[in-house]
Amino acid sequence: MQFDSFSSFIHMGGYAFYVWLSFAVSxxxxxxxxxxxYQQHKxxxxxxxxxxxxxxxxxxxKQNAAVSASHDR
Structure with a gap:
């Protein structure tokens, strides 16, 4: 395992801010x-x-125009 504890995993060797920020942005x-x-699909x-x-x-x-034209004859 890369990290000794869950806490060291969360801290990412001092780079936690950058790592977790990149995940959040992604x-x-x-x-x-x-x-x-979804909005575009709607x-x-x-x-x-x-x-x-x-x-x-x-x-x-068009149908109404054809019907009225036939009645006018």
Missing amino acids: FGVMAVLVFAS SHLKSVVLEQERQQRIKRA
């Missing part, structure tokens, strides 16, 4: 990436739903 960056990815899903609704409105408008 996990913090990963957490931000996960959160940002945004993309919302835009897909909005586009589908738009396409349905266009299709209905």
